[in-house]
Amino acid sequence: MYERYHIPLKTVEPRASRVAGFTIERADNCINCGRCERACIYGVHTRSRSDTREMADPVSHLCKDCFRCIAECPQGALTISRGAEFQSLGRGIWTPLRISTIWSEAETGKIPVLGAGYKGMFAGDGYDDMWTDMSEIVRPTRDGIHGREFISTGVDIGRMPPFLEFEPSGAMRTSIPPLIEIPIPMVLDLTRMRTCSKTMAEGFLDAASRLKTLAFVPLGSVSNKTIRDMAGCVVPVIPSHTDLSNVNLPDEARLIELAAGLSWKKDYDALVKKFPDRVLSVRIEAATGVEDKVFEMLERGVAVANVQFTDQGRESGRNDRHAKDSLRAIHDKLVEAGRRDELTVMAGGGMAAAEHVPKSIICGADLVSLSKALLIALECRDCTKCESPSCPIDLPSAPASWVADRVMNVVGAWRDQLLEVLGAMGLREVRRLRGELGRAIFLDDLEADFLPPQHGGDDA
């Protein structure tokens, strides 16, 4: 029977205390008149339970910055300020807003929807200076909101022959390499996490199996029994220079990944010899000239290039390009050689918001891997004090089922947002989005074409 892919979502309460975006303070000159309680429609102000003559401390995390209590207070006793803890969350592209957005997605599983217009910067670095296209009049083969349930987000992982060859007898000569299909263009990467306790790993694997996607784990961190139980969801990542003679992986490890070192060719050849019938991936750190390295991998016969960027979404090294430019270079090189489908390109690092998934894919990735975003989903403050017991939210002790549910929610919300983007463009499957640069709008092009030149003079 046809079964539509569906990610079940439910509310998953936070374990840690909430971080208020705005802080309301009540000064001593409050006369407990209760006007703020009547003014606030969010329940920030209530009377004290123990003594109803007094107002309780404001519940700041419910505040939405509407200023009504400030305006109504006859004493001028209330002050609102931007929450200090909130403002200090994250670093670089992991802004307080992005982190709190992931928290709310992990809690509710819902797409963030707000009133009023866009509130952020006009454009920015990396993915912030590109926009995705939309289609005004949708063609019959493209359908917007109504066809959303029929938009496919499935992707293939593996080498696809560019064409099929047949014997004169009609039998197929081409041997079809192994191929893995997953229903979302997102996989979970546990190998790059700063912290991942046993229960957390259990939760991530559970989420991966319920999402029918893949979880990349360090070799040896997961038993062969678990790999079998998880029925194809676990991807062991083998460090470079590993002696493969003692490595035994069950058939359920459909995809095996090699972390590329200097001797990656030798390591890869050994891996092919040992596991000829699996999809094999090679993970490289993106740096200058990554497109040439990826092309070498293609020529060597690698099926999947897992290109990893820094957690800021850039190449490592001095002349660091943003993933956007790196991925475009890789995609272009493969397309020019006429061999794009022979290699699956996976991108990881710097996936800090839902829009980074379609934008990476537009720039040329087939799919993305999530890592830091998954920790943020578990309320990580990105404070980098991970060693227990210094983690302020005691992340390592998070129960597995809670971890799994939060991850499901974030991935579900991100998939729904991917559907919004695809629906607006009138695309019916995410495979079609890959490398569709014509359906993206880049700031550089727009600035060159449509704005006046700079010249001096007085401003007005």
Next chain:
Amino acid sequence: MTSRAGSISASFPGIALDPSRRLDFMNRFSVRRAGSCISCGMCESLCPYDVHRRIEGHSKILPPDDRKCIGPSCEANRYYCVANCPTQSLSVSESANYLSLGDPRWTQEMILSTWMQAETGEPLPLDHPGNAGASGGGFDELAFVLPDTVPRFEPEEISTSMELNRRSRGARITVPVPFYGGGMSFGSISVHTMLARAIAAKKWDTFVSTGEGGYPEQLIPYKDHIVTQIATGLFGVREETVRRSRIIEFKYAQGAKPGLGGHLLGDKNTPDVARMREAVPYTSLFSPFPFHSVYSVEDHKKHLDWALTINPDALLAVKVSTPNDVEMVSVGSYYAGAHIVNLDGGYGGTGAAPEIAKKNIAMPIEYAVPKVHRFLTAEGIRDEITLVASGGIRTAMDVAKAIALGADGVVIGTSELIALGCVRCGNCESGRGCPRGIATTDPELERLSTFEWGAQRLDNLFTAWRGQWRTLLAALEMENISELRGRLDLMRYRGRRLKEGEA
């Protein structure tokens, strides 16, 4: 305050000071008085702004009224309270409330100056910080370069009008200001807000769009200034509402959520709203994307023809968002018979939209306008169609910049809501809706304002805007705002290219 109102209304007969205690709460600076104060009264005797006061006969001085304080720059004055306090009990700093207001697109100064214009009708100076935001791109980085000459025209002689019909067919309609009000539906905003907009539109002889969701009876007296919007859900579209209007607007997409359709959450669909929309109260209402009867420009023409069959005298407006091929869409609309093409950019207002759509889908209006303007010019049809821009037009200067980029005029929405006291908290969509009573259908919250008050504030805002355009046009030696159209050469762009060039 009264004397100020008098002086302003002398030069702008249409306006009246329309203050609101509700908007008077914002203090730019905090003045703190420590416990060491001995209530000597020195500060009261010094401060000319009435920050420090003591009630006659009271021994203690009142808490400082810091809304009137001019801030630490007062240091230069001999009467600076902080320096003169014998017990050093006073301090002045930037106020946390002020810093909590606004965002890079609508900065504190922009919100407060819009409130001020709505209160007094007094135009902003051309170099006021409230003219532009701090978003680092687009309008915020464009600035007019003013020539160093003596203006040739008196401000009162300068025309700010916009022609809405530049084709041979249909009624000739010219509005005296280069804008009309954009679609905000009954349900997304309160009936008071709708009425205030309609009254102001009538007074200024321009228009305001109903948005999708019909036409509450209270608006019928203003029907000559109301645009009936036909959107994909067809909510509130009936033969009489199409027949009633002088302009009919087809909404293909909305900039803040292009390609996603509309969604009125159940809580805001009160019985009144539901009746207008012919729907069941308290159910969520979807307005799907796209028009399922339109799959080509030919279908689009059929759509427009259908409206003309019902109302042959109407002007037709087409509201589209800003995809890559927006210029083709505009040409298609022209050939289908549209009089007005309204480009709605992504950074504009909305009652509810997915956050991912606002920033990421479709291009900002600052690029779409010149793109379409040039294409229509090259096609030789630019002067047969009225091109209006919306989606992120916040101030009078934004309007002027949009025109200089190539539009004939603009469509506004959010700036009107700000004039009515919106603080952009962004919670229009949830629960009972707007805590400030603007974008809500909650009967209790709605009562926070009256439509008379709102209409006067909008009237004042428009007066201020026109005053500012006239000052600008006079400085540019132009007699008519239409001369400004497409004059990119009058602007300077301070954006990224310059920064990179300097580096």
